[in-house]
Amino acid sequence: MTHPATFAQLDPPSRLLMGAGPTNVHPRILRAMSYDVIGQMDPEMTAYMDEVMALYREVFRTKNHWTLLVNGSARSAIEAALVSLVSPGMKVVIPRFGRFGLLLTEIVHRCGGIPCTVDVEWGQVVDPAAIEAAIIEHKPGLVACVHGDTSTTTAQPLEEIGRICRKHDVLFYVDATATLGGMTFETDAWNIDVATAGLQKCLNGPPGSAPITLSERAVAAILKRRHDEAGIATGQAQGDGPVIQSNYFDLAMLMNYWSPARMNHHTEATSMLYAARETARLVVEEGVEARVARHVRAGRAMVAGLRAMGLKVYGDDATRMSNVTGVWVPEGVDNARIRQLMRDDFGIEIVSSFGPLTGKIWRIGAMGINARKDKVLLTLAAFDSVLAGEGVKLNRGAGVDAARAAWDAV
Structure with a gap:
């Protein structure tokens, strides 16, 4: 076995990354990541956090106040969204046309939710009428959908699904990991309640930070769960225990952290926040x-x-x-x-x-x-x-x- 003392300094090969992601990182983003780390409650740092929120509102095409970052790869924001929205026993309609619809199904299962899948052959997209029929049949609390599934190189049209969800008063979550910044994505115009992404694809940043945006409807649902959890913990509500399964991915706690109150939750990944900020600046500059x-x-x-x-x-x-x-x-x-x-x-x-x-x-x-x-x-x-x-x-x-x-x- 090689002794660690003999390990050479890192010298990764230069690759042109023309796969399904990650992609090569823009030099300006790499430079931003090299800046000094400062304290997470430093006024300069908290100002950067506010700037990140404003920048990603432009990227997501939304007016949602709660537009922030989850520390981790794109999947961290997917998990934060579903852990915070899906209560045990909740039915969730999931259109599936590739591998990442299967991922949403797995996470919903882990949250104690009941996936109600609408499946098509890989390479096709799901008819919105089939999604509406599933909503009518199952009466879900959430529809969870991938926008672009890189496993099939296929993009699911979303606008009509958003309209259907609003018509039936169902929350609409979209995984836009592979499309944000590279395909048209209209959070507000398409009635999307929660959308998540990652830096490592069309945004051309490094993996490790995951933007998320939350509508007022979604925030109300999350805060209601927090209220219910507090009631259960004090014996004032019926239930088997706390309903939000994660501390790290609890969006109610993350919102507190990103609020002016700056309620401590974790140590922000400073260098990744720098990267995410410069990533969004590049998008906004280009248009x-x-x-x-x-x-x-x-x-x-x-x-x-x-x-x-x-x-x-x-x-x-x-x-x-x-x-x-x-x-x-x-x-x-x-x-x-x-x-x-x-x-x-x-x-x-x-x-x-x-x-x-x-x-x-x-x-x-x-x-x-x-x-x-x-x-x-x-x-x-x-x-x-x-x-x-x-x-x-x-x-x-x-x-x-x-x-x-x-x-x-x-």
Whole structure:
């Protein structure tokens, strides 16, 4: 066994991360993370926290006051949302069209909730009418939905679901980890009560901080649970014990921490807050609409290039995520070997998928700082070379030409 004293200084390889996330981090965000740590109650620090709240209201397209960060990767905010909203025995309608709908189901189970799933074949999206029918049948307290499921490169349209949830007075939670900052996302206009994300995809930050926004309806539901829990703890209410299963992910406590009262809850991840602040500043500077348009352009170019090469793109054009493209692995081709050659020969990472799509598709992303013309063209040129070297018959060079034309198309 190697003795720790012999471990070398970190020197990670330089990769162009063109998979489903994480993506390369913008240099300004890396610089922000290098700044000195200050105390969590320092007035400068608490001012930064207020600035983060204001910045992410712009990113989420919301007026929600309670727009803040959960310390941890994107999943930490997913768990905080569900732990705080789902009470034992609560029914939760979950549209499922990929791996991350399965994740929501698991977390709801862990919260003691009752998942009521609406399933479609991977690569499809769920008809809002089916969700309304499930609401009418099950009378849930919450609908929990993924926006863009990177396992299938598919984006679920949300606006009609939000309207249905409001019509039936049901809270609506959306996991926007893979889409915020890269696809159109309208928290208020789509009647979304809680939305969560992560920095490591279209926002082009590092994993480790998770933005979340809460509507007044959601806040009222969370605070009611806190009141009920206090009643149970003092014997003033009926029940089997405290109803909020986590201290760290209790959004009522996190709101107190982010409020002017600054009620101590945890030590804020200072460097990650710096990163999250600079991440949102970059989005606001570019403009949300302009940033979304850039991701759409990159996705359009990637799809055009792959098709021009003679490859088959996975999924439906109408519901494909703009920032992650799936492509079928040709018959007889070793999925893993192609990915290894892309990484070893060109320093480019692409990935496979999960579940029924394991080994059957490659997923190629163009997100954040990598949703650029040069990065798309470099990836397609490398892919062309690697596939041809493994004997795949392609229209050599056509992919780059088609992507260039698609990028420049009005």
